[in-house]
Amino acid sequence: MKMVENAAGRMVPVEINGGEAVPFKGVGKHRPTGRKYAPPIPTCIDYPDDNNKVVSSLTEALERCGLKNGMTISTHHHLRDGDLISNKIFDIASKKGIKDLVWLPSASFPCNDPVIEYLENGTINRIEGSMNGPLGMFVSEGRMKGMAVLRSHGGRVQAIQDGEVKIDIAVLAAPAADAFGNAKGTGGPSATGVLGYAKADYLYADKVIIVTDNLVDLPCFPMEIEGNYVDYVVVVDKIGIPEKIVSGTTQITKSPDRLLIAELTASFLEKSGLLYNGATMQAGAGGTSLAIAVFVHEMLRKKGWKLSFGFGGSTKYMVKMLEEGQMGYILDAQAFDLDAVKSVEQNSNHIPYPVFNAYNYHSKGNLTAMMDIMILGATEIDTGFNGNVVTHSDGLLLHGIGGWQNCLHARNVIIPVPLFRDRIPVIVDRVTTLCGPGELIDVIITERGIAINPRRQDLIDSVRGKGLPLVTIGELKEIAEKMCGKPEKAVVDDRVVAAIKWVDGTVIDAVRKVKK
Amino acid sequence: MLPVYYSVTLGSTPGFLKKLTSIVNMKQATTGNAGPKVRSDIEVTLALTDSGGIELEMKSRVKTMYGKAIEKQCRELLDFFGITNAKLTVNDSGALPFVIAARVEAAVKAMTGTTASLLPEMIDENSYSTSRERFRFSRLYLPGNNPGMFLNAGLHSPDGIILDLEDSVAPERKDEARILVRNALRAVNFYGAERMVRINQGERGLEDLDCVIPHNVHLVLIPKCENSDTVTKIDHRIREIKKREGQSETVLLMPIIESAAGVERAFEIATASQSVVALAVGLEDYTADLGVQRTKEGSESLYARQRIVVAAKAAGIQPIDSVFSDVGDMEGLLSNVLSSKAMGFEGMGCIHPRQIPVIRHGFSPSADEMEKAKKIVLAYRDALQKGLGVVALGSKMIDPPVVARAEKTITLAVRLGLLPEDWAEAEPKQ
Numbered sequence: 001m002k003m004v005e006n007a008a009g010r011m012v013p014v015e016i017n018g019g020e021a022v023p024f025k026g027v028g029k030h031r032p033t034g035r036k037y038a039p040p041i042p043t044c045i046d047y048p049d050d051n052n053k054v055v056s057s058l059t060e061a062l063e064r065c066g067l068k069n070g071m072t073i074s075t076h077h078h079l080r081d082g083d084l085i086s087n088k089i090f091d092i093a094s095k096k097g098i099k100d101l102v103w104l105p106s107a108s109f110p111c112n113d114p115v116i117e118y119l120e121n122g123t124i125n126r127i128e129g130s131m132n133g134p135l136g137m138f139v140s141e142g143r144m145k146g147m148a149v150l151r152s153h154g155g156r157v158q159a160i161q162d163g164e165v166k167i168d169i170a171v172l173a174a175p176a177a178d179a180f181g182n183a184k185g186t187g188g189p190s191a192t193g194v195l196g197y198a199k200a201d202y203l204y205a206d207k208v209i210i211v212t213d214n215l216v217d218l219p220c221f222p223m224e225i226e227g228n229y230v231d232y233v234v235v236v237d238k239i240g241i242p243e244k245i246v247s248g249t250t251q252i253t254k255s256p257d258r259l260l261i262a263e264l265t266a267s268f269l270e271k272s273g274l275l276y277n278g279a280t281m282q283a284g285a286g287g288t289s290l291a292i293a294v295f296v297h298e299m300l301r302k303k304g305w306k307l308s309f310g311f312g313g314s315t316k317y318m319v320k321m322l323e324e325g326q327m328g329y330i331l332d333a334q335a336f337d338l339d340a341v342k343s344v345e346q347n348s349n350h351i352p353y354p355v356f357n358a359y360n361y362h363s364k365g366n367l368t369a370m371m372d373i374m375i376l377g378a379t380e381i382d383t384g385f386n387g388n389v390v391t392h393s394d395g396l397l398l399h400g401i402g403g404w405q406n407c408l409h410a411r412n413v414i415i416p417v418p419l420f421r422d423r424i425p426v427i428v429d430r431v432t433t434l435c436g437p438g439e440l441i442d443v444i445i446t447e448r449g450i451a452i453n454p455r456r457q458d459l460i461d462s463v464r465g466k467g468l469p470l471v472t473i474g475e476l477k478e479i480a481e482k483m484c485g486k487p488e489k490a491v492v493d494d495r496v497v498a499a500i501k502w503v504d505g506t507v508i509d510a511v512r513k514v515k516k
Numbered sequence: 517m518l519p520v521y522y523s524v525t526l527g528s529t530p531g532f533l534k535k536l537t538s539i540v541n542m543k544q545a546t547t548g549n550a551g552p553k554v555r556s557d558i559e560v561t562l563a564l565t566d567s568g569g570i571e572l573e574m575k576s577r578v579k580t581m582y583g584k585a586i587e588k589q590c591r592e593l594l595d596f597f598g599i600t601n602a603k604l605t606v607n608d609s610g611a612l613p614f615v616i617a618a619r620v621e622a623a624v625k626a627m628t629g630t631t632a633s634l635l636p637e638m639i640d641e642n643s644y645s646t647s648r649e650r651f652r653f654s655r656l657y658l659p660g661n662n663p664g665m666f667l668n669a670g671l672h673s674p675d676g677i678i679l680d681l682e683d684s685v686a687p688e689r690k691d692e693a694r695i696l697v698r699n700a701l702r703a704v705n706f707y708g709a710e711r712m713v714r715i716n717q718g719e720r721g722l723e724d725l726d727c728v729i730p731h732n733v734h735l736v737l738i739p740k741c742e743n744s745d746t747v748t749k750i751d752h753r754i755r756e757i758k759k760r761e762g763q764s765e766t767v768l769l770m771p772i773i774e775s776a777a778g779v780e781r782a783f784e785i786a787t788a789s790q791s792v793v794a795l796a797v798g799l800e801d802y803t804a805d806l807g808v809q810r811t812k813e814g815s816e817s818l819y820a821r822q823r824i825v826v827a828a829k830a831a832g833i834q835p836i837d838s839v840f841s842d843v844g845d846m847e848g849l850l851s852n853v854l855s856s857k858a859m860g861f862e863g864m865g866c867i868h869p870r871q872i873p874v875i876r877h878g879f880s881p882s883a884d885e886m887e888k889a890k891k892i893v894l895a896y897r898d899a900l901q902k903g904l905g906v907v908a909l910g911s912k913m914i915d916p917p918v919v920a921r922a923e924k925t926i927t928l929a930v931r932l933g934l935l936p937e938d939w940a941e942a943e944p945k946q
Contacts, residue, residue, distance in 0.1 A: 256869035257668045394580035422555060422610025423578045447671050483612060483667075487581035 001496060003510075008386075010434050012507040016499050017126065017146050019164075022506045027437055030504040036362065037163030039206050052179045053233045058085075058211060059092050061232040062169065065207040067093060070100045070125075071168035074201045077107035078173070078185060078192040078334060082244030085173045085211050085236075087111075090118040100125040102146070104165060106156060106197040107400050108135055111244070119144055128165065129156070130400020139497050140396045142513035148397070148498035150390060150511075153197065153333075154359025154406035155501050160200040161362045164505055170205035172198050172225065173239040177212035181230025182223035185335075185352070186345045188214030190240040193335025193344040194312075195224045199356035202229045213239045224352060250315045250337045252294055253287030257418065257447055262288050264468075265375070265416045265445045266295035271466040272459060274373050274412050277305040282368075282407065283375035285313050285336045288416055292375055293317045300326040311358065311371065314340040314350070322349060331367070333358060333403075359406035361503050366409055374410030378417055380431045383473050385438030385453045387415065388431035390500060393424050395432055395490025395514045397498055405503050408440035412459070416445040425480035425487060427451075427473065432490060434509040435500055444473060451476050491515040545626035547692040548619035549661070550607040556664035558611035562623035565601045570594055576608035589613060593620040596634050614703035615663045615696065622692035633695075636703040638731070645765055646710045646734040648793050651675050651931070652770075652834055652863040654875040655712060659684035660693040666700050670707030672869035675876075678712040681724050682739045690720065694727045701731035710734045712770070715750075722753050729757045733767055735793070740801060741771035742778045744788035751789040770794040770836065774801035779820045782827035795828040796865070797821055799838035812848065814855075825860040839865035846874055853878030881929045889929075892922035894943055 003011045006023035014021055022030065047053065055061050073093075075086045086105060093101055099122045103115070107130040116138050118124045126146025131139055139148045151159060159165040174183035175191045185195040190213055202208045202225050210225065211234045253259060269275040275296065283289040294317055300306065306325060310318055312332035316339035321327035323343075331353035335341045343350045358367040368374070379399065380388040389404050391397050407413070417426045427444070442459060444451045449471035452460045463470065471479075481487075492512035502508040543564050550559035565571075572587055579586075590604055593616075604620075611619070614636040624630060655676040658665050661684075669677050679700060685693040697713060714737035715724040725736070738750055747769060754767045769791045773779055779802070786795045799817050803810040810816065821837065828835035837856040840849045853875050856864060864875050881889070891909055896919045899907040907914040929935040936942070 256672060259870065260668070260671060394578075423582055423612060424610065447668055485582060485585050485613060487578075488584060490580050 003496075006507065006509075008434055008437060008508060010509045012510050013147075013496050013499060016149060016507070021499065024502050024506040024508040027439060030502075030506050032162050032362075032505070036161050037166065037204060039204055047231075051227075053181055053227075053230060054179050054215070055232050055234060058088060058171075058209070058234045058236070061209045061234050062089065062092055062171075064232060065169045065209065067096070067098060067169065069098055070102075071098075072102040072104055072166060074104040074167045074170045074205060075106070076172060076195065076197040076201065077105055077109065078195055078197060079190065079240035079245050081109040081111045082190070082241035083109060083111050083173070084238055084240050085171065087114050089171055090115055090123055094118050094121060094123040098123060100145075103127045103129070104156070104167060105129040106153065107402065108132060110134070130402060131397060132399060136397040136399070140398075140511070140514045141516075142493065142495055142497050144497065147496060148511075149501060150397075150401055150498055151501045152359065152401045152405035152503055153355045153403040154361060155401070155503050155505065157200040157356050157359065158361040158503065158505055159501070160204045161360065162505065167201060167205035169207045169209065170198075170201035171209045171211060172201060174210050174212045174214075174225065175239070176214045176216050176220050177210045177225075177233055178216055178218040178220040178227065179233055180218055181208070181210050181225070181227030181233050182218070182220040183210050183212065183225040183227075183230075184220055184223055186341065187216070188212075189242055190214070190238070190245055191242075191341050191345075192245055193314075193341035194332050194352045196333030196352060196354040196356075198225060199354040200360075202226075203356075207231045209234060211236060211239055213237060224354075246335065246341055247337050250285055250290060250317070251287065252290040252317070255287070258288045259291055260447050261416045261418065261445060262291035262295060264447070264450065265292050265414065266299060268414070268443065268445060268450060268463065268468060269296060269373060270299055271468060272462045275299065275305075276372075277303070278308045279372040280309055280311075280370060281307050281373040281375075282311040282371050282410065283373075284377065285315050286377060288377075289375050290315060290317050292416065293321070297321050297324075297326055311353070311367065312336075312340070314343065316340060319343040319347075319350070322347065331358070355403065355406075359403055359503075361505070366406075368407050368409045369411070371407075371410035372412060374407050374413045376404055376407055376413060376415050378415050378426070380426055380428050381415060381417065381441070381444055381473075382428050382431045382438070383477055384430075385441040385444070385473060386431050386434055387436040387438075387441055388433045389435045390498075391433040391490075391511060393428065393432055393487060393490065395492050395512070397511050401435060401500070405436055408436045409503075412443070413441050414443040414445060415441060419446040419448045419476060419480050420484050423484045425477070425484050427476045427480050428487070429477065433500060433511055437508075444476065446476060448479050449476055543627060545623045547622040547626070548611075548615075550609060554609045554664070556610050556612060556615065556667060557662075558609065558616050558619050559607040560616075560619040560623045561605040562599075562620070562627055563603045563605075564599070564627055565603055567601055569601060570599070571603045573603070573605045574608065575606070576610075578608065578610050585613075586616060589616055590620060593617060593634060594624070597621070597624045597628070597630055597632060599624060599628075611663065612667070612703070614699040618663075618696040618699040619692065622695045625691065625695070633698075635731075636699050638702045639705060641705045641707075642702065642711075642732060644708065645732075646768065648768065650710060652710070652794055652836060653879040654864065654866050654872045655836075656709075656866045656869060656872065657684065657714075657839070660697045661685050661689045663696060663700065666704050669869070670705060670709045672872050673707070674709050674866060674869070674872045675863070676710035676712045676735065677706050678714050678737060678865070679728075680714045682714050682716050690716065694724055698727050698731055701728060701733065712737055714739060714772075721750070725750065725753050725757060729754055729767060730761045730763065732765075735768040735770055737796070738769060738771040739798070740774045740778070741785055742775055743781055744784045747771055747785055747788035747792060751791050754791075766791055768793045770796055772796040772798045773820070773824055774798035775805040776802070778802075779823050782824050783830060786827050786831035786833055792831070792833055794834035794836050794863070795824055795831070796836040797824045797838050800841075802838075812852075821856075821859060821861070829860060834862040835860060836863040836865070837861040839867050840871065841867065843868040843871065846870070849874050850878055880932055880934060881925045885925055886929050886935060889922035889925035890935075890939065890943060892919060893926055894940065896922075897940070
């Protein structure tokens with residue numbers, strides 16, 4: 001396989017699964033030209049006169065869509081670990097003897113592990129999307145036939161829009177839908193709150209199937225997916241397992257050490273002046289991020305301040321800020337818990353906002369660039385502030401990129417992480433896999449000190465002499481190595497098992513097969 | 517894993533007896549912890565063999581990054597202890613080197629009874645000393661056999677950390693915990709917290725001292741202390757060890773009163789040695805001794821707590837309150853701290869790092885207390901300067917003890933950094 005060194009100094013393939021690949025050129029350097037990809041032109045006369053698109057089963061819908069070898073099938077991940085639909089698609093395909101499908105999920109979860117069987121029997125050639133747990137392991141061990149392609153949420157939209165990926169059939173589970181195909185994320189037994197990851201799929205796929213367990217009378221309103229784009233509607237007993245779709249309640253971390261990091265982060269936000277009346281903020285749903293949100297909420301309340309808006313995934317902690325007046329609006333691509341689902345349904349200031357609009361490189365403007373405060377995680381950060389979120393230090397592919405790369409474009413990117421996990425340092429010489437260039441990562445907050453990127457002298461000046469434990473990133477690495485010892489590098493093969501895409505579609509790094 | 521036996525000479529013993537005998541003769545020791553929830557620890561099983569050198573079997577979450585380092589360290593340790601033929605099985609959950617060293621040493625000791633020890637390097641950060649006067653508002657208990665809890669303990673800024681060898685360690689784990697605590701005293705940075713060890717009762721407690729005292733222990737907690745003899749015995753043993761090691765710093769003592777007998781002799785215990793700096797009360801055991809339930813209001817222990825406060829104050833040392841065991845109830849903790857402070861206590865044990873800031877806040881002078889104290893002290897200074905015999909604040913006369921109490925509040929606030937040293941200059945002239 002031909003490899004070249006990209007602008008970040010990483011060796012990457014110039015060909016991925018038979019298609020040409022552009023090596024990473026640097027942040028903001030790649031500017032594709034031409035016109036966006038477009039699906040074939042449909043005509044309404046080909047659809048039922050009564051506009052009832054309901055067919056008897058998913059099998060029938062797939063057959064009518066012309067399911068055949070080598071097709072690309074897309075799904076969204078709003079049902080999370082409670083997804084009962086994605087695996088079924090490949091059950092059907094496998095029974096029909098279909099081979100070499102490409103699965104393009106917006107993310108996969110442990111409940112999707114059974115597709116390993118279909119990767120092994122040739123039904124699926126490869127997965128292009130985030131892979132976790134056993135699926136990631138399967139790829140790391142070099143057992144997947146095709147090369148995995150990992151994209152950010154925004155990168156997935158970019159690839160669909162510029163035609164890098166062509167979706168043959170989008171199978172979109174919907175908590176509520178009508179016979180025409182209008183669909184939404186609220187209502188019914190499997191409510192997800194929002195369907196913010198399905199927009200590119202239904203706009204760009206050749207064929208669109210809506211699968212619901214909650215067929216409602218027309219119109220299914222407010223429609224997040226418009227029936228005009230939908231080919232077939234399938235009604236099943238259950239699209240998901242409710243308690244695995246949204247958690248009953250998301251929990252802030254109970255770990256005193258993580259709480260310490262969260263407290264330090266909140267204190268940094270206050271002392272640096274990044275938190276102000278009218279600021280914008282985004283934090284994830286991890287335990288530490290939630291704790292930060294709680295501490296920030298407390299500060300806002302004390303000062304009588306309000307965030308102008310927050311970007312979801314939303315949780316009860318964000319909802320609380322919205323309801324108690326410390327946040328103006330929630331723009332939301334996914335709801336993580338029951339409180340958030342309820343809020344989307346009932347609060348007009350809690351607004352569904354697809355990643356299609358928020359994170360997309362081919363969008364006329366980028367929402368994340370409007371965020372003052374962005375709280376993210378990482379598996380590794382190196383002394384050049386480069387970040388890794390997909391592999392562990394042992395080289396195993398165990399996480400997806402999610403929206404992480406897209407979020408790096410915020411004004412201030414802050415990554416609270418423990419200095420080491422078990423014995424494994426998080427701050428290292430060189431990240432095992434490069435997912436985000438150091439020039440976009442501003443602050444690393446650990447329990448043993450805060451390192452600010454030297455490129456951000458303004459931030460360094462803003463907190464100097466204010467009692468925060470400031471250190472250099474090099475010092476953090478030294479402390480970690482003094483305690484844990486110098487880690488050995490992962491032993492890998494030459495074979496590339498996964499390509500890591502940057503937000504613009506170029507290849508920023510490659511993951512290699514791990515040697516046993 | 518098949519057990520490996522040191523020497524089995526069984527001749528023609530029948531099968532079941534053979535099995536029985538071999539279990540009795542089994543020469544295998546297991547130390548440390550493993551399991552899905554265990555972090556930063558290692559389980560080590562050592563079986564001595566007759567020949568074949570060292571056979572090492574390793575399972576580790578961090579094998580890719582540290583497999584070679586773990587193997588090298590284990591082999592060096594066995595070599596140091598003169599073990600040439602053995603099977604060593606390790607199940608590692610990301611243990612740091614000082615933990616691996618402690619676990620292997622404990623296994624070797626269990627097998628051979630060796631008195632040799634391979635000490636990890638004493639890190640520079642651990643050479644600081646303590647003083648009688650330092651605050652002991654919060655002392656964080658760390659179960660002595662859970663290394664994962666040691667690493668970040670000091671980062672939560674407790675006034676002291678207590679490496680506990682007593683109640684939090686299971687009886688059959690006491691030996692390995694002692695070695696682990698010794699290694700932690702050398703290798704773990706506790707970030708300036710006072711370095712305390714709670715030893716066991718009786719003879720085992722004295723042996724604990726032999727093991728830990730040479731490694732810069734600042735203070736020893738004496739559990740279930742009932743008389744002054746216990747205190748003097750421990751004090752003597754510490755002095756002997758210090759002399760033997762050629763170390764001069766005094767090790768401070770904090771007896772814990774946990775029984776009716778102890779309460780009755782509180783003052784005797786408080787004054788048993790110059791090294792005693794604080795008297796603590798342990799209410800779980802005390803209420804058990806009385807045969808009553810421990811309640812949140814604490815009316816059943818009111819007498820004991822008051823008696824201990826009075827005894828400690830009479831002896832010129834710090835009275836320290838019992839731990840608050842509901843770690844989820846921060847409001848309950850704060851009200852407990854405030855009532856404790858109102859009774860005269862000057863500190864409290866913690867069993868969770870999140871309790872530390874609440875306790876510190878509770879024992880610190882409040883803004884209101886500081887404001888009042890400032891006014892009183894300024895009025896007093898003003899009266900002195902003017903040569904007035906009577907101090908007045910507004911229309912109120914102020915007695916000398918009120919001034920003394922205000923001075924104490926101010927001193928405390930300055931020491932805590934809540935007031936600047938020169939606070940008086942910033943105040944408007946009266």
